[in-house]
Amino acid sequence: MGQVSGDGATRARPRPPIGKVLWIVAGVLFLLGPLVATFFSSINYNQLGYRFTAYSNIVSSRALRGPLWLSFQIAVLTAALSFALMLPTVFWLHLKVPKARPIIETISILPYVIPPIVLVVGISQLTRGWPEWLIGKPFFLVPIYVVTCLPFLFRALDAGMRSIDVMTLTEAARGLGATWRQVITKVIMPNLRTSILGGTFLALAVVLGEFTIASLLLFKTFPIYLTEVGQNEAQGAAALSLLSFGFSWGFLLLLNSVGKRVGSGASLDIAPRVGR
């Protein structure tokens, strides 16, 4: 266990790890440098000096609230619909058909494999000629985002169910006369609180960052709006970019801390492609 070569008595370290330190310094510069640079250009008003006007403009902007609220609603609906579909499915998978796991896992990974742009091509082809009231509303994005989020939510739920004894809980509940609906809503769901919470954060992060699908289907969600506003002035663009990452990151960090508590830190092992 404690055999790490830290004591120096058993193994002499003749050369300091200069190479490693260089790699780390380069890595930090490359990963943090652009963020710092962007922060500077967001507060740099050349002759006027440094000020936080861009940020206060964004915070006080009324026009921003509409798209933000819309994206938030879409995210919550996406999460709700996803869980409504997947909770019974994953439950059933664990309880009755563990043999179906490879099939379901393969299906759940598909949306991750298919590039969003290809998905859009398929959708616009499929929905050609559908009534405007159905495909013209931004909420048309919800079923699409359900598919986009599927790989991540499936994993979150799957990990959550693995950590509780589904079989025993269900048998106990059924034995006490609970209906199947009661088993899911009163027994399984409360035990999966953290997974469900984590999944919701994930849906928020994905929806608040998703660009390709929304922009090509011509919906004005939060990320689309950000980029439109951002075109006007350099400081605003820089500030908005940082803020939009801040949003997605905030939710992902929340997800991470939630995930740690359940002990299923694997929730980020396939990275959602936010807004690529």
Added chain:
Amino acid sequence: MLYALGLLLVPAAAVLLRAFRTDTGSFTLQNVRDMGAHQYVVAFRTSITLSILSAVVGVVFGGFLAYSVLSLQRPKWLRGALITFSGLGAQFGGVPLAFIFISTLGVTGVVTKFLNSAGLHLYPGFKIYSFTGLVIVYAYFQVPLMVIVITPAIEGLRVQWREAAANLGAADWQFWRYVGLPVLAPSILGAFVLLFANAFSAYATATALTSGQVNLVPVKVGSFLRGNVAADNAQLGQALATGMLVVVVVAMALYLWLQKRAARWAK
């Protein structure tokens, strides 16, 4: 419960169906032939080259970075910080990422100006909205992704193997040549394929950064969707999308297979 599975299957199957729907039945061959037109061949070649290059940068840079951080025991926080930041950095993308690099390395970017004042003029030799620029920008999400993907494999390298090799008189390079790299090889290859697919399917970043100046397949598909191209060619966009799908599906299948091989060493 069955119906729930059905409902899960339907969206997923619809994705596949839709994706293959881009195949336009009996007219497919003509589209495939059209895809052979010079500009599309070039688009595929550019996309694939870009994806390979950015994947190589990601694998090498991310791999060494991950190994360096993981093998240094001293600052304990460094490891956690790298993993967390990589988890976030791999999500980077789209228009904000483009803006961030324009602010950094654009014509009036902070780093550009700094180098100018130091007498080093990046422009006009270098452009952030060029192919090279795209490689650099893509690296920004490829490096963290590599760190995430390769970390479990590096952690799987047991200290005992190193010690055993050292006891048998192996030099550092011999350990890597005969033990370390062969064990890591499937993971590294898998990571490369994943990074390749990741770059290949990126659309928003490329569009925002280059506004279509670099001829990439996703950008081409996007312009078909936006109707910037003559309408009678709409099928061609779908053929291109199918082409993309084929590339990505092959890459991901390869990735999953490599991951299985890599798992042999993890217990």
